[in-house]
Amino acid sequence: MRLEHPHRTERFGAVHIRELQRVVELDSxxxxxxxxxxxxxxxxxxxxxxxxxxxxxxxxxxxxxxxTRKVIEGxxxxxxxxCLIVLVSNSDRHxxxxxxxxxxxxxxxxxxxxxxxxxxHQRDPGLAAALRAAGMPEMVAEDGLVRPGKGxxxxxxxxxxxxxxxxxxxxxxxxxYVPGAIVEYCKAYAAGLHLAASPFGxxxxxxxxxxxxxxxxVFYSRQGRSSEVTNRFLNRxxxxxxxxxxEVIATGxxxxxxxSLELGLRMRMAGGFAAEPYQFIDLFEQFxxxxxxxxxDVMAATVPVVQIESRNPHFHDDxxxxxxxxxxTQALGAIYHSxxxxxxxxxxxxxxxxxxxxxGPGDEPPVERVYPPVGVLAIDLFLDVLRAEATSLxxxxxxxxxxxxxxxxxxxxxxxxxxxxxxxxx
Amino acid sequence: MRLEHPHRTERFGAVHIRELQRVVELDSxxxxxxxxxxxxxxxxxxxxxxxxxxxxxxxxxxxxxxxTRKVIEGxxxxxxxxCLIVLVSNSDRHxxxxxxxxxxxxxxxxxxxxxxxxxxHQRDPGLAAALRAAGMPEMVAEDGLVRPGKGxxxxxxxxxxxxxxxxxxxxxxxxxYVPGAIVEYCKAYAAGLHLAASPFGxxxxxxxxxxxxxxxxVFYSRQGRSSEVTNRFLNRxxxxxxxxxxEVIATGxxxxxxxSLELGLRMRMAGGFAAEPYQFIDLFEQFxxxxxxxxxDVMAATVPVVQIESRNPHFHDDxxxxxxxxxxTQALGAIYHSxxxxxxxxxxxxxxxxxxxxxGPGDEPPVERVYPPVGVLAIDLFLDVLRAEATSLxxxxxxxxxxxxxxxxxxxxxxxxxxxxxxxxx
Numbered sequence: 001m002r003l004e005h006p007h008r009t010e011r012f013g014a015v016h017i018r019e020l021q022r023v024v025e026l027d028s029x030x031x032x033x034x035x036x037x038x039x040x041x042x043x044x045x046x047x048x049x050x051x052x053x054x055x056x057x058x059x060x061x062x063x064x065x066x067x068t069r070k071v072i073e074g075x076x077x078x079x080x081x082x083c084l085i086v087l088v089s090n091s092d093r094h095x096x097x098x099x100x101x102x103x104x105x106x107x108x109x110x111x112x113x114x115x116x117x118x119x120x121h122q123r124d125p126g127l128a129a130a131l132r133a134a135g136m137p138e139m140v141a142e143d144g145l146v147r148p149g150k151g152x153x154x155x156x157x158x159x160x161x162x163x164x165x166x167x168x169x170x171x172x173x174x175x176x177y178v179p180g181a182i183v184e185y186c187k188a189y190a191a192g193l194h195l196a197a198s199p200f201g202x203x204x205x206x207x208x209x210x211x212x213x214x215x216x217x218v219f220y221s222r223q224g225r226s227s228e229v230t231n232r233f234l235n236r237x238x239x240x241x242x243x244x245x246x247e248v249i250a251t252g253x254x255x256x257x258x259x260s261l262e263l264g265l266r267m268r269m270a271g272g273f274a275a276e277p278y279q280f281i282d283l284f285e286q287f288x289x290x291x292x293x294x295x296x297d298v299m300a301a302t303v304p305v306v307q308i309e310s311r312n313p314h315f316h317d318d319x320x321x322x323x324x325x326x327x328x329t330q331a332l333g334a335i336y337h338s339x340x341x342x343x344x345x346x347x348x349x350x351x352x353x354x355x356x357x358x359x360g361p362g363d364e365p366p367v368e369r370v371y372p373p374v375g376v377l378a379i380d381l382f383l384d385v386l387r388a389e390a391t392s393l394x395x396x397x398x399x400x401x402x403x404x405x406x407x408x409x410x411x412x413x414x415x416x417x418x419x420x421x422x423x424x425x426x
Numbered sequence: 427m428r429l430e431h432p433h434r435t436e437r438f439g440a441v442h443i444r445e446l447q448r449v450v451e452l453d454s455x456x457x458x459x460x461x462x463x464x465x466x467x468x469x470x471x472x473x474x475x476x477x478x479x480x481x482x483x484x485x486x487x488x489x490x491x492x493x494t495r496k497v498i499e500g501x502x503x504x505x506x507x508x509c510l511i512v513l514v515s516n517s518d519r520h521x522x523x524x525x526x527x528x529x530x531x532x533x534x535x536x537x538x539x540x541x542x543x544x545x546x547h548q549r550d551p552g553l554a555a556a557l558r559a560a561g562m563p564e565m566v567a568e569d570g571l572v573r574p575g576k577g578x579x580x581x582x583x584x585x586x587x588x589x590x591x592x593x594x595x596x597x598x599x600x601x602x603y604v605p606g607a608i609v610e611y612c613k614a615y616a617a618g619l620h621l622a623a624s625p626f627g628x629x630x631x632x633x634x635x636x637x638x639x640x641x642x643x644v645f646y647s648r649q650g651r652s653s654e655v656t657n658r659f660l661n662r663x664x665x666x667x668x669x670x671x672x673e674v675i676a677t678g679x680x681x682x683x684x685x686s687l688e689l690g691l692r693m694r695m696a697g698g699f700a701a702e703p704y705q706f707i708d709l710f711e712q713f714x715x716x717x718x719x720x721x722x723d724v725m726a727a728t729v730p731v732v733q734i735e736s737r738n739p740h741f742h743d744d745x746x747x748x749x750x751x752x753x754x755t756q757a758l759g760a761i762y763h764s765x766x767x768x769x770x771x772x773x774x775x776x777x778x779x780x781x782x783x784x785x786g787p788g789d790e791p792p793v794e795r796v797y798p799p800v801g802v803l804a805i806d807l808f809l810d811v812l813r814a815e816a817t818s819l820x821x822x823x824x825x826x827x828x829x830x831x832x833x834x835x836x837x838x839x840x841x842x843x844x845x846x847x848x849x850x851x852x
Contacts, residue, residue: 002507002538002539004538023503024503024535024538024539025503025506025507025539026503026504026506026605026606026609027506027507027609027613028507028539029478029481029506029507029508029541030478030482030507030508041540042538043538043539043540045507048474052455052456055455056456070646074634074737077449077450077451077452077737078452078453078737080451080452080453080455081428081451081453081454081455081456081471082455082456109450112428112430112450112468112469113428113450113451113454113469114467114469115455177637177644177646177739178604178606178607178738178739179452179606179610179737179738180452180604180605180606180607180609180610180737180738181604181606183452183453183606183609184605184606187453208500211603211741218603218644218741220496220603311500311503311504311605311606312604312605312606313603313604313741315637315644315739315741
């Protein structure tokens with residue numbers, strides 16, 4: 001993959017936000033005669049080998065809710081083979097058990113593609129029990145189940161990823177009609193994590209375009225309705241600190257993002273649709289140099305945030321105005337209530353939400369739930385309870401070559417040791 | 427890339443038509459532990475190295491007519507780096523010179539991507555002069571210019587490809603909104619040509635789906651309106667010979683296809699939109715064992731036609747009913763007038779076209795123009811006249827690394843010798 005170099009980088013303490021980099025070529029070919037990242041040209045090509053070496057260490061989490069089988073199959077077909085697939089579903093189980101269909105799709109796909117995968121249902125009581133036992137009772141609602149938001153699905157995905165022994169986790173939404181876009185996102189994660197050149201790297205995707213139906217034709221608009229607002233206030237926050245207005249943040253709402261688990265296990269995660277914008281807030285709070293930090297090792301390094309503009313359009317279901325408003329309010333609430341949010345920004349957010357009719361004058365936006373970092377989980381306990389109680393848990397194994405198989409593989413999670421980590425996945 | 431094995435193969439003389447193979451994974455990962463083509467499993471993975479080795483020998487021709495700049499840039503970004511790009515444009519030159527914009531897009535892209543490309547305008551009098559001088563006056567209309575059809579653009583592309591010294595040529599339409607689909611087509615060409623395992627292989631793509639706007643939402647239909655009819659009559663033709671009805675042909679109208687130049691230079695090409703279905707007809711006529719053949723070497727080998735169903739949807743402009751009817755009539759005309767078309771098939775085509783109101787009862791469908799094979803061209807003469815007279819010809823060079831460049835490269839076509847072929851391209 002060939003990318004533009006970022007034109008500039010904004011710093012917020014140890015957090016280095018690189019300006020949006022366009023994808024120049026989806027496949028930049030063989031390694032001979034390619035520019036390296038430190039060459040002076042306008043673009044750099046990340047070699048297939050560098051990308052593969054990240055992919056071998058990359059878990060792709062697919063949060064999923066009531067998507068059609070065909071769409072899920074397309075998404076799976078786009079996840080590069082060397083990545084480990086983790087499906088976290090919040091689909092209906094009644095009257096039709098949609099999760100059962102999804103799990104079957106995953107199993108069928110993996111049988112043909114000869115690769116492993118893990119699937120779990122977000123509302124499986126066994127999952128809630130595992131999280132509670134491992135030290136994160138905050139994730140469990142009054143009904144005894146994990147809360148149903150997207151941030152919660154992402155957190156579950158990260159917990160599973162941390163069991164795999166791999167070093168990176170990335171997310172792709174399941175409601176994507178273009179398998180080629182999934183390939184691009186995953187390749188961009190690998191290329192970006194490679195270019196980040198830090199153990200604490202993060203990559204966030206800005207969609208090349210988001211097609212909408214308008215007057216009977218498809219219009220390829222540049223930015224989502226919610227992203228524009230989230231980015232504006234995140235940039236305002238950065239600008240108020242530096243004294244220079246900026247548009248550096250282009251990926252406030254990026255559902256498509258990836259990060260090292262070294263970073264991810266230290267990050268607090270917000271629930272619902274505040275999850276993605278809250279990642280910036282948490283980076284600023286923990287590594288921005290404004291508040292006390294618990295992680296002096298990260299502060300001594302850098303936290304590069306690589307932002308990549310994809311080439312593919314993002315075709316997904318339009319979830320409607322209500323959905324957009326909900327996302328926007330949750331995102332702005334996360335910024336508003338942060339300890340690093342300056343009064344000017346807070347006032348601007350309040351003013352915006354009043355004008356939108358979301359809150360009354362003088363009212364504050366709702367506070368989003370924030371969870372502790374996945375790193376606090378007693379991961380061996382989490383795995384034990386999960387294996388014992390989560391009946392929705394499916395693990396598909398990499399099949400043995402036909403001639404070698406003597407028995408069907410056991411349908412239980414293996415425990416392998418690599419240093420001190422407990423593994424699942426392959 | 428991982429593909430299903432074809433379930434069966436139909437033979438028509440030396441032509442082996444393999445049933446449609448689905449793409450299972452767009453990226454099938456590293457080479458360790460992959461199934462080979464001759465393994466017994468349901469799928470096979472074509473290694474990155476095998477794909478790259480075809481790509482290094484592959485020319486991708488992009489026939490183009492009045493597409494927007496953004497769409498062309500997306501298409502270019504999807505063509506794997508190691509392939510040589512050839513743009514054959516039939517865009518308007520007045521009142522705005524759209525070809526100039528296209529050529530500029532190609533040049534800009536190639537500067538960033540550090541790769542070569544060739545562009546020419548189909549209606550350049552110099553191109554017509556070159557074709558006439560080289561022995562193909564049939565391509566030139568009364569106005570002294572190359573005829574404006576799509577088949578003619580494809581023929582020009584193949585002539586340019588044959589000058590590059592590369593071994594394969596593939597086609598992708600320029601009106602494609604999904605760069606990731608372009609990547610998939612090119613990877614499928616390379617994988618299919620590898621699996622064809624013959625010097626005379628051909629790969630044809632069937633789109634995974636063709637989205638259409640219907641009642642304000644996007645509907646992902648399986649087959650185009652024109653393809654269904656073309657495939658039906660081509661299959662009828664094959665079935666009449668074998669005595670068994672068949673649905674093996676799924677790619678009669680495949681604009682997306684690739685083939686070896688060893689095969690391509692021997693094939694006659696039809697004009698306009700008959701070009702793609704006529705490829706099957708020409709294969710049957712020349713290598714089907716029904717008529718005399720001029721190529722006993724090909725008959726002694728096989729001509730594998732690999733058909734691949736892509737994962738990506740094909741988002742392009744809807745050119746409307748009129749366009750579809752035109753395509754359909756041209757395609758059926760090509761089948762009808764073939765010497766290998768049996769009377770039963772001819773009667774069925776006639777009946778269909780009468781029912782559609784295209785021809786009157788007793789009338790024959792129009793005869794499509796058929797050109798001699800590109801192999802008849804005196805290729806050195808073609809190049810000489812092209813270089814001297816085709817003012818629209820652009821060749822973008824692979825730039826030298828900055829530190830090494832001493833002068834700007836000349837903007838003229840190089841002539842390199844490799845065995846007896848004249849080269850342009852790199």
